[in-house]
Amino acid sequence: MSDAGLSSATLSEKPGSLPGRHPEAPEDRQGKAGAWLSSAEAAAKIADWRDLATRCADANVFFHPGILLPAIDHLDPSITVATVSDRNGRLLALAPVRYERLGKISPALWVWVHDYAPLGTPLLDTKAIDVAAYGLVDQAGEGSLVIPELPIHSDVATALRGAAERAGRPWTVVDPQQRAMLDRPAAGADVRVDLEPRRRKEFARQMRRIANLGAVTVEVAIDPDHARARFEEFLILEAAGWKGEEGTALASQAATAAFSREIVFNRSERGTTRIVSIRVGDHPVAIVVCFVAGATAYTWKIAYDEHFARFSPGVQVMLAAADGLFADPAIMRIDSCAAPLNPMINRLWHGRMDVGALVIGPIGGGALYRTGLAAFRTEIAARATAKSLWARLGTQRHHPSKAQS
Numbered sequence: 001m002s003d004a005g006l007s008s009a010t011l012s013e014k015p016g017s018l019p020g021r022h023p024e025a026p027e028d029r030q031g032k033a034g035a036w037l038s039s040a041e042a043a044a045k046i047a048d049w050r051d052l053a054t055r056c057a058d059a060n061v062f063f064h065p066g067i068l069l070p071a072i073d074h075l076d077p078s079i080t081v082a083t084v085s086d087r088n089g090r091l092l093a094l095a096p097v098r099y100e101r102l103g104k105i106s107p108a109l110w111v112w113v114h115d116y117a118p119l120g121t122p123l124l125d126t127k128a129i130d131v132a133a134y135g136l137v138d139q140a141g142e143g144s145l146v147i148p149e150l151p152i153h154s155d156v157a158t159a160l161r162g163a164a165e166r167a168g169r170p171w172t173v174v175d176p177q178q179r180a181m182l183d184r185p186a187a188g189a190d191v192r193v194d195l196e197p198r199r200r201k202e203f204a205r206q207m208r209r210i211a212n213l214g215a216v217t218v219e220v221a222i223d224p225d226h227a228r229a230r231f232e233e234f235l236i237l238e239a240a241g242w243k244g245e246e247g248t249a250l251a252s253q254a255a256t257a258a259f260s261r262e263i264v265f266n267r268s269e270r271g272t273t274r275i276v277s278i279r280v281g282d283h284p285v286a287i288v289v290c291f292v293a294g295a296t297a298y299t300w301k302i303a304y305d306e307h308f309a310r311f312s313p314g315v316q317v318m319l320a321a322a323d324g325l326f327a328d329p330a331i332m333r334i335d336s337c338a339a340p341l342n343p344m345i346n347r348l349w350h351g352r353m354d355v356g357a358l359v360i361g362p363i364g365g366g367a368l369y370r371t372g373l374a375a376f377r378t379e380i381a382a383r384a385t386a387k388s389l390w391a392r393l394g395t396q397r398h399h400p401s402k403a404q405s
């Protein structure tokens with residue numbers, strides 16, 4: 001995509017700087033007010049926050065209070081929550097934010113995404129989406145606003161781009177990529193319908209071979225106590241594999257273990273956790289942890305017993321998860337939450353969602369912004385090269401089945 005908005009030649013070029021942690025609430029003639037809240041201040045508005053989450057234009061389970069508040073508390077307490085409200089105090093927009101210079105050069109406000117929350121979609125009120133988007137963009141002040149991992153064809157992305165153009169701010173999408181997703185198949189259709197016949201037969205054969213080892217069950221845990229018990233199994237299973245060896249399993253660090261247990265507790269209390277497992281007897285072969293928000297499900301984390309690697313357990317549990325999730329008629333889409341180049345899920349699910357970083361510059365753009373944007377693009381290219389090299393080295397170090405998680 002190309003830059004849009006007013007030309008920087010027609011407006012003053014001011015690099016500017018962002019306000020402090022709690023700036024004065026901006027007001028405009030549309031009757032909206034912005035404020036940055038600490039996690040404690042945001043928690044005090046949890047009822048309004050939950051209400052916004054039910055009427056937002058595009059779902060993002062990672063910005064619901066039951067996930068975002070534990071993420072701030074356990075992973076980065078410096079994060080603040082940017083909000084926009086109407087004259088009556090009703091929340092219209094919400095997103096976690098941090099300050100970091102764009103390309104280490106120009107001032108920028110970033111919507112916070114991280115390894116355990118790979119979606120940057122702000123919560124914007126459906127019925128006031130343009131006002132909400134304008135209010136959020138306005139909070140960048142004289143700096144830029146950066147929204148990583150944003151579905152670029154979504155209603156929220158469209159509203160944010162429109163707000164940028166109305167404010168005379170340039171915008172661009174940086175690092176566009178495609179993430180695997182799965183839309184609900186037609187009535188009566190199987191989620192395996194798009195698989196090559198050869199692969200479909202092979203996966204079925206592998207499941208029959210697993211059944212030779214004992215009674216096989218596919219289980220979807222929803223009840224809070226049941227889901228929490230299965231999540232403890234997940235933590236053990238993940239830590240026993242290559243992620244445990246590398247120290248990247250959730251249980252490897254106290255902070256991530258506490259964070260993950262808390263969010264599963266919170267979401268299971270609201271009936272929006274689904275933990276799908278394939279079991280031989282009572283032994284878990286593979287487990288995937290899923291969350292639900294609105295009509296979207298998210299396959300958040302997957303783990304499998306590497307002793308069963310020859311049976312493609314990662315593939316089997318993702319197929320089972322799709323079956324289990326679409327058994328709920330309210331779920332219309334599954335977001336894989338996977339990296340764009342994940343080979344297993346890309347071969348399994350053929351649906352794609354375009355995501356990228358939406359960068360909205362200061363009013364009129366300016367030389368400092370353009371320099372920061374160029375540096376940011378260079379950073380992304382360097383990271384992509386390093387990631388590719390690391391992936392090749394990882395394939396040599398680990399069993400090929402690592403691609404399943």
